[in-house]
Amino acid sequence: MSETIVIAEINNGVVADVTAELVSAVIAFGGSPTIIVPCVNSSIADGAGFTGAGRVIACKGPMFASYDAAGWANALDAVTPAGSIFVAASPRSKDLAARIAARRNIPVVQDVVAIDGSNLTSPVYSGKAMQTVNASADVVVSVRANIFAAAVSVPADVSVIDQSGDVLTAVEELLARSSERLDVAEANIIISGGRGMSSPENFSHLERIADVLGAAVGASRAAVDTWDDIPHGMQVGQTGKTVNPNLYIAVGISGAIQHLAGMRSSKYIVAINKDADAPIFQYADYGIVATWEETLPILEKSLAAMM
Amino acid sequence: MVEIVVLVKRVPDTNARIVVDSGKVDLSMVKWVMSPYDEFAIEAALRHREATGGKVTALTLGSADCDKILKDAKAIGVDELVRVWDDSWAEMDSNSLQSVLSSVILGLGAQVVYCGKAAADTGAGSTCPGVAERLGWASISNITDISFENGIKVTCPFDGGSAKVAIPLPAVISCDKGAFKVRKPNVKGIMMAKRAQVEVRSETAPASTVSVVNQSAPPQKAEGKKYNSADSAGEVARLLRDEANVI
Ligand SMILES: Cc1cc2nc3c(=O)[nH]c(=O)nc-3n(C[C@H](O)[C@H](O)[C@H](O)COP(=O)(O)OP(=O)(O)OC[C@H]3O[C@@H](n4cnc5c(N)ncnc54)[C@H](O)[C@@H]3O)c2cc1C
Ligand SMILES: Nc1ncnc2c1ncn2[C@@H]1O[C@H](COP(=O)(O)O)[C@@H](O)[C@H]1O
Numbered sequence: 001m002s003e004t005i006v007i008a009e010i011n012n013g014v015v016a017d018v019t020a021e022l023v024s025a026v027i028a029f030g031g032s033p034t035i036i037v038p039c040v041n042s043s044i045a046d047g048a049g050f051t052g053a054g055r056v057i058a059c060k061g062p063m064f065a066s067y068d069a070a071g072w073a074n075a076l077d078a079v080t081p082a083g084s085i086f087v088a089a090s091p092r093s094k095d096l097a098a099r100i101a102a103r104r105n106i107p108v109v110q111d112v113v114a115i116d117g118s119n120l121t122s123p124v125y126s127g128k129a130m131q132t133v134n135a136s137a138d139v140v141v142s143v144r145a146n147i148f149a150a151a152v153s154v155p156a157d158v159s160v161i162d163q164s165g166d167v168l169t170a171v172e173e174l175l176a177r178s179s180e181r182l183d184v185a186e187a188n189i190i191i192s193g194g195r196g197m198s199s200p201e202n203f204s205h206l207e208r209i210a211d212v213l214g215a216a217v218g219a220s221r222a223a224v225d226t227w228d229d230i231p232h233g234m235q236v237g238q239t240g241k242t243v244n245p246n247l248y249i250a251v252g253i254s255g256a257i258q259h260l261a262g263m264r265s266s267k268y269i270v271a272i273n274k275d276a277d278a279p280i281f282q283y284a285d286y287g288i289v290a291t292w293e294e295t296l297p298i299l300e301k302s303l304a305a306m307m
Numbered sequence: 308m309v310e311i312v313v314l315v316k317r318v319p320d321t322n323a324r325i326v327v328d329s330g331k332v333d334l335s336m337v338k339w340v341m342s343p344y345d346e347f348a349i350e351a352a353l354r355h356r357e358a359t360g361g362k363v364t365a366l367t368l369g370s371a372d373c374d375k376i377l378k379d380a381k382a383i384g385v386d387e388l389v390r391v392w393d394d395s396w397a398e399m400d401s402n403s404l405q406s407v408l409s410s411v412i413l414g415l416g417a418q419v420v421y422c423g424k425a426a427a428d429t430g431a432g433s434t435c436p437g438v439a440e441r442l443g444w445a446s447i448s449n450i451t452d453i454s455f456e457n458g459i460k461v462t463c464p465f466d467g468g469s470a471k472v473a474i475p476l477p478a479v480i481s482c483d484k485g486a487f488k489v490r491k492p493n494v495k496g497i498m499m500a501k502r503a504q505v506e507v508r509s510e511t512a513p514a515s516t517v518s519v520v521n522q523s524a525p526p527q528k529a530e531g532k533k534y535n536s537a538d539s540a541g542e543v544a545r546l547l548r549d550e551a552n553v554i
Contacts, residue, residue, distance in 0.1 A: 066465075066466075067465075069436050069439070069445075069446050069447070069448070070439070070440070070444075070445060070446065073436075073440060091432075091448070091449065091464065094431075094432055094433070095432070095435075095436045095446075095448050096436070097433075098401070098431075098432070098433035098434075098435075098436040098437040098440070099436045099437065099439070099440045099446075100440075101401065101402065101433070101437065102401075102402070102405055102436070102437040102438070102439075102440035102441050103440050105402055105406070105513070106402055106516070107400035107401045107402040107403075107515070107516060107517045108401045108402075108431075108433050108437065109401075109517060110429075110430070110431040110432065110433060111430060111431070119520055123430065123525065124332075124428060124429060124430065124522070125319065125325045125332070125427070125428055126321060126427065126430060127430075127525060128324075128325035128525065129325050129327055129332050129522050129523065129524060129525065130522065130523045130524070130525055130526070131332075131519060131521075131522050131523075132519070132520045132521045132522070132523075133517045133518060133519050133520060134517070134518055134520045135516065135517050136516045136517070136518070137516040138516075139516070139517060168445035168474070168475060168478075169445055169447055169472050169473065169474050169475075170472065170473045171465065171470045171471070171472050172460060172470075172471045172472060172473050173470065173471040174465065174466075174468065174470050175462065175468060175469045175470055175471060183468075189553070189554070213554060232451070232484065232485060233464075233469070238321055238343070238427075239343065239344075239484045240484075242430070246553040247547065247551070247553040247554065257321075257322065258321065261321075264525070267551075267553065268547070268551045268553050269531075270543060270547070272540075276533075276535075281531070281533060283528060283531075284531045284533070285528070285531040285532070285551065286531055286532050286534075286543045286546060286547070287531055287532070287533040287534065288533075288534050288536075288537065288539055288540060288543060289533065289534065289535050289536075290534075290535070290536055290537035290539075291537070294537035295537040295540050296540075298537055298538060298540040298541055299540035299541075299543070299544060301541075302540060302541040302544035302545070303544050303554070306544060306545075306548055306554070307554070
């Protein structure tokens with residue numbers, strides 16, 4: 001088999017934890033990856049050494065300061081040896097994966113959740129089925145977070161390669177974040193509210209718990225569509241964001257198939273709903289049949305006492 | 308005149324129950340529709356035409372069954388319908404699919420391509436960046452709005468928030484829901500769609516190196532614990548720490 005490569009996930013200018021999981025994914029694939037770190041400052045690559053992985057290449061260039069699909073793919077492709085390439089299944093890295101695959105005329109398989117040699121499994125039909133494919137030649141793979149165990153960090157032996165790259169797109173204006181809060185797509189814990197919250201003001205109860213847990217606040221489409229104060233960026237589901245956190249707390253959400261499509265792969269699901277027959281309970285690890293008005297204050301107090 | 312292409316794909320209705328039988332998804336009973344995000348791509352393409360003039364061609368890769376979604380696109384205002392297909396194309400990997408789409412897009416003389424953020428069956432989101440790379444074009448994914456004064460500016464997710472980004476043509480742009488409202492077909496549109504011709508093209512496709520081994524139902528979760536009073540929230544908090552280890 002040819003080489004395997006991990007392109008490190010970069011978040012806020014540092015190597016993100018999921019990179020260690022990518023190393024384990026490559027080991028399941030039967031490889032020992034070379035790690036490539038896109039960076040402006042090569043010192044961040046010191047955090048990219050892992051047991052089971054090979055050398056670390058810092059691919060350094062000014063275009064890595066902000067994302068441009070073509071610019072990143074161009075620069076990374078130039079330093080990446082031939083072989084199968086693994087990235088995290090974040091929106092940005094999925095985009096990059098598809099670019100690099102197309103550049104090399106090899107296929108890309110996105111959102112992989114299980115690997116057995118060259119067999120790769122990912123959800124299809126919004127998670128209503130799983131599909132295993134076999135890659136008979138080099139392939140680019142994006143791997144979902146929170147599935148593979150993290151490889152152990154070790155000191156890295158870094159070589160630095162300078163790259164320049166043209167960017168095609170230009171950011172004209174940063175629009176205010178919809179809130180100062182963590183985005184649901186980046187969060188390890190999410191607490192979401194639905195139409196059952198009765199009013200957008202009541203989302204403050206969810207925010208307080210989010211503050212205790214360091215969680216993001218999400219919403220169902222019914223909440224987003226009904227209340228202008230709940231922005232689309234918070235929507236989880238088929239026409240919103242797909243999330244894969246360790247913990248998803250659904251409050252006043254019925255559990256429609258389109259909502260499930262965005263969150264059913266969460267590691268643990270808690271549902272709080274006054275209707276014992278709400279479909280969300282079929283997916284909940286812990287279900288509480290009660291109103292949120294009664295439940296959230298107790299939950300908040302209990303969590304605050306534990307943290 | 309701007310040549311605008313919009314990619315549309317036929318997929319099972321997202322409300323459909325997906326049945327798995329002997330290691331394969333059985334789609335014989337599902338209702339088929341245009342992939343939902345492709346409707347937003349059509350809206351963006353129509354707005355582009357309205358702002359700058361031009362022609363919108365809806366393009367799909369698929370069998371004759373896909374003519375229906377092309378006609379649905381016609382009913383809400385696209386100009387031309389093109390379908391590319393070869394009966395030997397049973398299963399295509401992303402490389403094969405994008406290679407065919409890119410050739411047809413070049414052949415149509417397109418300067419801009421709109422497509423969905425992700426197809427409802429694959430959920431991949433590979434087509435926009437993949438086709439753009441093959442063509443050597445710019446791309447931007449998951450846009451939520453677009454404007455055409457002083458060049459093309461899109462709103463898209465950026466660093467956890469969003470940004471207004473200028474994008475030069477030629478480009479491939481994938482569309483999220485955002486501010487796009489899907490148009491309803493009017494009577495004239497429906498009449499035009501009935502009479503519309505689908506131009507069928509053929510292409511050569513590179514062999515696929517990724518093939519489906521098996522499909523299965525999603526893993527069943529172990530039955531959860533269910534409580535009937537708000538007081539159990541304290542117990543649930545404890546279990547989240549001690550049993551689930553997630554906080
Ligand atoms: C093409 C398409 C795409 C869609 N995409 C999405 C998507 O991306 N995301 C999404 O979420 N939906 C999506 N939907 C909509 C989806 O079908 C549902 O309509 C939506 O998820 C319902 O939101 P909800 O659960 O908040 O509201 P409801 O279904 O109205 O449920 C409210 C729940 O709150 C409970 N409740 C009420 N009061 C209380 C209380 N005081 N305490 C506790 N519980 C209470 C009720 O028992 C009920 O279960 C889509 C639909 C379509 C057709
Ligand atoms: N077979 C196809 N024919 C036409 N367009 C397609 C096809 N497959 C994917 N697309 C377009 O690419 C988008 C993203 O698909 P995907 O990359 O599979 O998630 C879809 O929403 C369509 O706009």
